[in-house]
Amino acid sequence: MQDSSNNRINRPLKIALRVFAITLTIAGVVLFLVKSSTLSNDKVEQEYVAQGANRIENGIHVRTGLIEGEGLMEVVYNCTNCHTAQIIIQNRMNAEAWATTIDWMQETQNLWDLGENEDIIINYLVTNYPVKPKGRRVNLVDVEWYELDE
Known part of the structure:
Protein backbone atom coordinates (compact mmCIF):
# COMPACT_ATOMS: atom_id res chain seq x y z
CA MET A 1 0.00 0.00 0.00
CA GLN A 2 1.30 3.42 -0.90
CA ASP A 3 2.04 6.12 1.56
CA SER A 4 -0.56 8.96 1.64
CA SER A 5 2.14 11.61 1.17
CA ASN A 6 3.22 9.82 -2.03
CA ASN A 7 -0.40 9.98 -3.31
CA ARG A 8 -0.52 13.70 -2.60
CA ILE A 9 2.61 14.24 -4.70
CA ASN A 10 1.37 12.06 -7.56
CA ARG A 11 -2.10 13.62 -7.64
CA PRO A 12 -1.01 17.01 -9.11
CA LEU A 13 1.15 15.15 -11.63
CA LYS A 14 -1.81 12.98 -12.68
CA ILE A 15 -4.03 16.07 -13.03
CA ALA A 16 -1.37 17.85 -15.11
CA LEU A 17 -1.03 14.80 -17.38
CA ARG A 18 -4.81 14.59 -17.83
CA VAL A 19 -5.01 18.32 -18.67
CA PHE A 20 -2.14 17.89 -21.14
CA ALA A 21 -3.85 14.90 -22.78
CA ILE A 22 -7.14 16.79 -23.08
CA THR A 23 -5.34 19.81 -24.54
CA LEU A 24 -3.58 17.65 -27.14
CA THR A 25 -6.89 16.01 -28.06
CA ILE A 26 -8.61 19.38 -28.52
CA ALA A 27 -5.67 20.69 -30.57
CA GLY A 28 -5.83 17.59 -32.77
CA VAL A 29 -9.56 18.02 -33.36
CA VAL A 30 -9.14 21.72 -34.19
CA LEU A 31 -6.27 20.96 -36.57
CA PHE A 32 -8.36 18.25 -38.26
CA LEU A 33 -11.33 20.62 -38.67
CA VAL A 34 -9.18 23.41 -40.09
CA LYS A 35 -7.47 21.06 -42.53
CA SER A 36 -10.82 19.54 -43.57
CA SER A 37 -12.23 23.03 -44.12
CA THR A 38 -9.26 23.97 -46.32
CA LEU A 39 -9.64 20.81 -48.36
CA SER A 40 -13.35 21.38 -48.84
CA ASN A 41 -12.71 25.00 -49.92
CA ASP A 42 -10.16 23.75 -52.45
CA LYS A 43 -12.70 21.24 -53.72
CA VAL A 44 -15.35 23.97 -54.01
CA GLU A 45 -12.91 26.15 -55.96
CA GLN A 46 -12.00 23.26 -58.28
CA GLU A 47 -15.68 22.44 -58.81
CA TYR A 48 -16.44 26.12 -59.51
CA VAL A 49 -13.75 26.25 -62.18
CA ALA A 50 -14.82 22.88 -63.59
CA GLN A 51 -18.40 24.13 -63.94
CA GLY A 52 -17.25 27.01 -66.09
CA ALA A 53 -16.35 29.98 -63.92
CA ASN A 54 -15.15 31.66 -67.10
CA ARG A 55 -18.04 30.52 -69.28
CA ILE A 56 -19.12 32.77 -72.15
CA GLU A 57 -22.79 32.85 -73.20
CA ASN A 58 -24.09 35.02 -76.02
CA GLY A 59 -20.82 36.97 -76.08
CA ILE A 60 -20.94 37.77 -72.34
CA HIS A 61 -18.63 36.47 -69.61
CA VAL A 62 -21.29 34.97 -67.33
CA ARG A 63 -19.61 35.58 -63.96
CA TYR A 129 -16.70 50.14 -73.43
CA PRO A 130 -16.04 53.28 -75.49
CA VAL A 131 -17.06 56.75 -74.43
CA LYS A 132 -20.70 57.44 -75.27
CA PRO A 133 -21.35 60.99 -76.45
CA LYS A 134 -24.35 61.94 -74.34
CA GLY A 135 -25.19 64.09 -71.35
CA ARG A 136 -26.24 63.07 -67.89
CA ARG A 137 -29.31 61.34 -69.19
CA VAL A 138 -30.98 60.64 -72.49
CA ASN A 139 -33.38 63.39 -73.58
CA LEU A 140 -37.05 62.67 -73.05
CA VAL A 141 -38.90 61.86 -76.25
CA ASP A 142 -42.53 61.11 -77.08
CA VAL A 143 -43.78 62.43 -73.75
CA GLU A 144 -47.42 63.42 -73.50
CA TRP A 145 -47.45 66.45 -71.25
CA TYR A 146 -50.51 67.43 -69.32
CA GLU A 147 -51.46 70.51 -67.37
CA LEU A 148 -51.78 70.39 -63.64
CA ASP A 149 -55.07 71.44 -62.16
CA GLU A 150 -54.79 74.28 -59.71
Whole structure:
Protein backbone atom coordinates (compact mmCIF):
# COMPACT_ATOMS: atom_id res chain seq x y z
CA MET A 1 0.00 0.00 0.00
CA GLN A 2 1.30 3.42 -0.90
CA ASP A 3 2.04 6.12 1.56
CA SER A 4 -0.56 8.96 1.64
CA SER A 5 2.14 11.61 1.17
CA ASN A 6 3.22 9.82 -2.03
CA ASN A 7 -0.40 9.98 -3.31
CA ARG A 8 -0.52 13.70 -2.60
CA ILE A 9 2.61 14.24 -4.70
CA ASN A 10 1.37 12.06 -7.56
CA ARG A 11 -2.10 13.62 -7.64
CA PRO A 12 -1.01 17.01 -9.11
CA LEU A 13 1.15 15.15 -11.63
CA LYS A 14 -1.81 12.98 -12.68
CA ILE A 15 -4.03 16.07 -13.03
CA ALA A 16 -1.37 17.85 -15.11
CA LEU A 17 -1.03 14.80 -17.38
CA ARG A 18 -4.81 14.59 -17.83
CA VAL A 19 -5.01 18.32 -18.67
CA PHE A 20 -2.14 17.89 -21.14
CA ALA A 21 -3.85 14.90 -22.78
CA ILE A 22 -7.14 16.79 -23.08
CA THR A 23 -5.34 19.81 -24.54
CA LEU A 24 -3.58 17.65 -27.14
CA THR A 25 -6.89 16.01 -28.06
CA ILE A 26 -8.61 19.38 -28.52
CA ALA A 27 -5.67 20.69 -30.57
CA GLY A 28 -5.83 17.59 -32.77
CA VAL A 29 -9.56 18.02 -33.36
CA VAL A 30 -9.14 21.72 -34.19
CA LEU A 31 -6.27 20.96 -36.57
CA PHE A 32 -8.36 18.25 -38.26
CA LEU A 33 -11.33 20.62 -38.67
CA VAL A 34 -9.18 23.41 -40.09
CA LYS A 35 -7.47 21.06 -42.53
CA SER A 36 -10.82 19.54 -43.57
CA SER A 37 -12.23 23.03 -44.12
CA THR A 38 -9.26 23.97 -46.32
CA LEU A 39 -9.64 20.81 -48.36
CA SER A 40 -13.35 21.38 -48.84
CA ASN A 41 -12.71 25.00 -49.92
CA ASP A 42 -10.16 23.75 -52.45
CA LYS A 43 -12.70 21.24 -53.72
CA VAL A 44 -15.35 23.97 -54.01
CA GLU A 45 -12.91 26.15 -55.96
CA GLN A 46 -12.00 23.26 -58.28
CA GLU A 47 -15.68 22.44 -58.81
CA TYR A 48 -16.44 26.12 -59.51
CA VAL A 49 -13.75 26.25 -62.18
CA ALA A 50 -14.82 22.88 -63.59
CA GLN A 51 -18.40 24.13 -63.94
CA GLY A 52 -17.25 27.01 -66.09
CA ALA A 53 -16.35 29.98 -63.92
CA ASN A 54 -15.15 31.66 -67.10
CA ARG A 55 -18.04 30.52 -69.28
CA ILE A 56 -19.12 32.77 -72.15
CA GLU A 57 -22.79 32.85 -73.20
CA ASN A 58 -24.09 35.02 -76.02
CA GLY A 59 -20.82 36.97 -76.08
CA ILE A 60 -20.94 37.77 -72.34
CA HIS A 61 -18.63 36.47 -69.61
CA VAL A 62 -21.29 34.97 -67.33
CA ARG A 63 -19.61 35.58 -63.96
CA THR A 64 -18.76 39.26 -64.57
CA GLY A 65 -21.12 40.43 -67.31
CA LEU A 66 -18.19 41.73 -69.36
CA ILE A 67 -18.25 41.56 -73.16
CA GLU A 68 -16.22 38.77 -74.75
CA GLY A 69 -13.18 40.11 -76.58
CA GLU A 70 -9.42 40.10 -76.81
CA GLY A 71 -8.05 40.97 -73.37
CA LEU A 72 -11.17 39.88 -71.44
CA MET A 73 -9.35 37.45 -69.17
CA GLU A 74 -6.60 39.98 -68.41
CA VAL A 75 -9.35 42.37 -67.27
CA VAL A 76 -11.08 39.65 -65.24
CA TYR A 77 -7.86 38.51 -63.55
CA ASN A 78 -6.42 41.98 -62.88
CA CYS A 79 -9.45 44.20 -62.32
CA THR A 80 -12.18 42.13 -60.70
CA ASN A 81 -9.88 41.02 -57.89
CA CYS A 82 -10.43 44.43 -56.32
CA HIS A 83 -13.78 45.65 -57.60
CA THR A 84 -16.89 44.52 -59.40
CA ALA A 85 -17.04 44.48 -63.16
CA GLN A 86 -19.96 46.92 -62.97
CA ILE A 87 -17.49 49.71 -62.18
CA ILE A 88 -15.74 48.91 -65.46
CA ILE A 89 -19.00 48.78 -67.40
CA GLN A 90 -20.30 52.11 -66.09
CA ASN A 91 -17.02 54.05 -66.44
CA ARG A 92 -16.57 54.47 -70.16
CA MET A 93 -13.33 56.30 -70.87
CA ASN A 94 -10.81 56.86 -73.62
CA ALA A 95 -7.32 55.32 -73.51
CA GLU A 96 -5.74 58.34 -71.83
CA ALA A 97 -8.37 58.44 -69.09
CA TRP A 98 -8.03 54.69 -68.46
CA ALA A 99 -4.24 55.04 -68.21
CA THR A 100 -4.66 57.89 -65.71
CA THR A 101 -7.16 55.83 -63.71
CA ILE A 102 -4.78 52.86 -63.63
CA ASP A 103 -1.95 55.16 -62.47
CA TRP A 104 -4.23 56.49 -59.71
CA MET A 105 -5.14 52.93 -58.61
CA GLN A 106 -1.45 52.01 -58.52
CA GLU A 107 -0.54 55.09 -56.49
CA THR A 108 -3.44 55.05 -54.03
CA GLN A 109 -5.16 51.63 -54.11
CA ASN A 110 -2.15 49.26 -54.16
CA LEU A 111 -2.77 48.04 -57.69
CA TRP A 112 0.25 46.06 -58.82
CA ASP A 113 2.31 46.82 -61.91
CA LEU A 114 0.33 45.45 -64.84
CA GLY A 115 3.38 45.26 -67.10
CA GLU A 116 2.50 44.23 -70.65
CA ASN A 117 -1.09 43.59 -69.58
CA GLU A 118 -1.76 47.32 -69.15
CA ASP A 119 -1.93 47.95 -72.90
CA ILE A 120 -4.02 44.81 -73.42
CA ILE A 121 -6.45 45.89 -70.68
CA ILE A 122 -6.75 49.47 -71.94
CA ASN A 123 -7.31 48.25 -75.50
CA TYR A 124 -10.05 45.89 -74.29
CA LEU A 125 -11.74 48.67 -72.30
CA VAL A 126 -11.76 51.30 -75.07
CA THR A 127 -12.85 48.73 -77.66
CA ASN A 128 -15.71 47.22 -75.68
CA TYR A 129 -16.70 50.14 -73.43
CA PRO A 130 -16.04 53.28 -75.49
CA VAL A 131 -17.06 56.75 -74.43
CA LYS A 132 -20.70 57.44 -75.27
CA PRO A 133 -21.35 60.99 -76.45
CA LYS A 134 -24.35 61.94 -74.34
CA GLY A 135 -25.19 64.09 -71.35
CA ARG A 136 -26.24 63.07 -67.89
CA ARG A 137 -29.31 61.34 -69.19
CA VAL A 138 -30.98 60.64 -72.49
CA ASN A 139 -33.38 63.39 -73.58
CA LEU A 140 -37.05 62.67 -73.05
CA VAL A 141 -38.90 61.86 -76.25
CA ASP A 142 -42.53 61.11 -77.08
CA VAL A 143 -43.78 62.43 -73.75
CA GLU A 144 -47.42 63.42 -73.50
CA TRP A 145 -47.45 66.45 -71.25
CA TYR A 146 -50.51 67.43 -69.32
CA GLU A 147 -51.46 70.51 -67.37
CA LEU A 148 -51.78 70.39 -63.64
CA ASP A 149 -55.07 71.44 -62.16
CA GLU A 150 -54.79 74.28 -59.71
